[in-house]
Amino acid sequence: MxxxxxxxxxxxxxxxxxxxxxxxxxxxxxxxxxxxxxxxxxxxxxxxxxxxxxxxxxxxxxxxxxxxxxxxxxxxxxxxxxxxxxxxxxxxxxxxxxxxxxxxxxxxxxxxxxxxxxxxxxxxxxxxxxxxxxxxxxxxxxxxxxxxxxxxxxxxxxxxxxxxxxxxxxPYYPDPVTLWATPNYTRAAEGGTGAAKCGGNYAASLAAADEAAEHGCGQVIWLDGAEHRWVEECGTMNIMFVTAAGELVTPALTGTILDGVTRDSLLTLAPEHGLRPVERRIAIDEVFDGVGSGAITEVLACGTAAVVTPIVGFAAPGVNGSDRRFTVGDGTPGTISQAIRAHLLDIQYGRAEDRHGWLRRV
Structure with missing residues (x-):
């Protein structure tokens, strides 16, 4: 060795x-x-x-x-x-x-x-x-x-x-977060460095984070660089959506999204929480419509530092300089998000069985 x-x-x-x-x-x-x-x-x-x-x-x-x-x-x-x-x-x-x-x-x-x-x-x-x-x-x-x-x-x-x-x-994000759909910045483009974990990606995110704060949001939701339509990531984390149809939906890895370790872990744990893991493209309009109709019941962001952070709302540019606001559920962390978060932490801290061989004893 x-x-x-x-x-x-x-x-x-x-x-x-x-x-x-x-x-x-x-x-x-x-x-x-x-x-x-x-x-x-x-x-x-x-x-x-x-x-x-x-x-x-x-x-x-x-x-x-x-x-x-x-x-x-x-x-x-x-x-x-x-x-x-x-x-x-x-x-x-x-x-x-x-x-x-x-x-x-x-x-x-x-x-x-x-x-x-x-x-x-x-x-x-x-x-x-x-x-x-x-x-x-x-x-x-x-x-x-x-x-x-x-x-x-x-x-x-x-x-x-x-x-x-x-x-x-x-904890990195101790509280739930609201996301700003920035019209001015993108995180990555096809053929770029979106799938790499390099410092430049994070430096380029800071101006967008400041813009989000100006609109009363804790972080930004990134859309694709070509059409500015498809959801990619959330700030410095992957993003997931719990649907009323029993799915855990997350944007597919297309070369512009980081292949998160926590993301992969939650997709693996999803069936144990009655969810079918789905990786596909999801448009920001589908998110806003789904939150409004109840088709999307919970939203969460995930990453090593943040673990699982509940997303309780979105904001986006509206007309006449006003912002459109969307509340997820009742504006509090969802029960499934909290349960899958607790499950992951219990595995990490050795309180639950490590069925997937994820822990390496030191």
């Missing part, structure tokens, strides 16, 4: 300070003591695999990642189990998506076994940073890769750095 050479930090966080951080984690505010690293170079491949004390990067200001955007990342979680142990949730899926993202951005894919080893060994070393399950707390793990070659010139870099860091977290 691939292993990363370990050099422990000389200055670990004190037990008292760590305990205070883990007791009340703030998303992305504090990081564990160590990080995993590896380097890729032409003619050498991936080498110098190590786990070392977390420290700042030192990069030349001409590093290619700053100028040409070769950067990808992943997000997954480690969960404290009832026996006190720790488990990762589906790291193999993240490893496969990470490699796919690398290929799309002409970067060096990390071997999937190396990816899982880096994540597993880092979490094992820093397991004391994994919070208790209370308040849906967990350890968020962030693998990423950057083009670290000094390069001013538009071509694929010849050197890359892979790194894994981790941060104890609580």
């Amino acid at each position: 691939t292993t990363f050479a370990l050099t422990r930090t000389d200055h670990p966080t004190s037990a008292d300070e760590r305990a205070a951080i883990v007791a009340k984690p703030v998303f992305g505010a504090n990081f564990t003591d160590h990080m995993a690293l590896a380097t890729w170079a032409v003619g050498q491949g991936w080498h110098s695999r190590e786990i070392v004390a977390r420290r700042p990067f030192e990069l030349h200001p001409g590093a290619a990642t700053f100028h040409y955007g070769q950067e990808i990342f992943e997000g997954l979680k480690a969960f404290r189990q009832p026996d006190g142990g720790v488990a990762l949730f589906r790291p193999d899926k993240n490893a496969a998506r990470f490699a796919s993202s690398a290929r799309r951005l002409a970067m060096a894919p990390v071997d999937e076994a190396d990816f899982v080893a880096a994540v597993t060994e880092l979490v094992d070393l820093d397991r004391d940073w994994v919070p208790s399950p209370e308040g849906e707390q967990s350890l968020y793990v962030r693998p990423f890769e950057i083009a670290s070659e000094t390069l001013i010139g538009v071509r694929a870099a010849k050197e890359y750095t892979f790194c894994v860091i981790a941060t104890p977290v609580g």
Whole structure:
């Protein structure tokens, strides 16, 4: 099995300070003591695999990642189990998506076994940073890769750095969300990077998120770039619709949508909640009409950070500068959304049987 050479930090966080951080984690505010690293170079491949004390990067200001955007990342979680142990949730899926993202951005894919080893060994070393399950707390793990070659010139870099860091977290979206159907922005287009998890996709989403806030909404619902008609994603999450006909509908993966790990997990769990999973195109007008008629009874967004976030309403441009507003159901989280959310969390925290082999003990 691939292993990363370990050099422990000389200055670990004190037990008292760590305990205070883990007791009340703030998303992305504090990081564990160590990080995993590896380097890729032409003619050498991936080498110098190590786990070392977390420290700042030192990069030349001409590093290619700053100028040409070769950067990808992943997000997954480690969960404290009832026996006190720790488990990762589906790291193999993240490893496969990470490699796919690398290929799309002409970067060096990390071997999937190396990816899982880096994540597993880092979490094992820093397991004391994994919070208790209370308040849906967990350890968020962030693998990423950057083009670290000094390069001013538009071509694929010849050197890359892979790194894994981790941060104890609580819920990302603790409250239900209303979505704004932006008329001005799109997330992705066919042939673009919509299916890759790269930083540019998220940077490009920020202006739309600000626009949503101006209209009293917590996030944006993305429509396709060609017709501006078909639903794709919700902010930084996948989106799903519960129908009165007993379906769990989500936009099909067409190359413009991220293949979410949570999305895949909910589609798998759907039949256990009396739902038939359906992946197809769904128009925004069908959503608005369905919410109004009751054909769509619940809406939810999902992702690793957010888990499952209930969507309780939509807003869209209207006439004469006013907004059209649509309330989902009675404007509160739906019972099915809450049940499937609880089911997923129970599997992740080891409170329910893991029938699909999703948990990897650390």
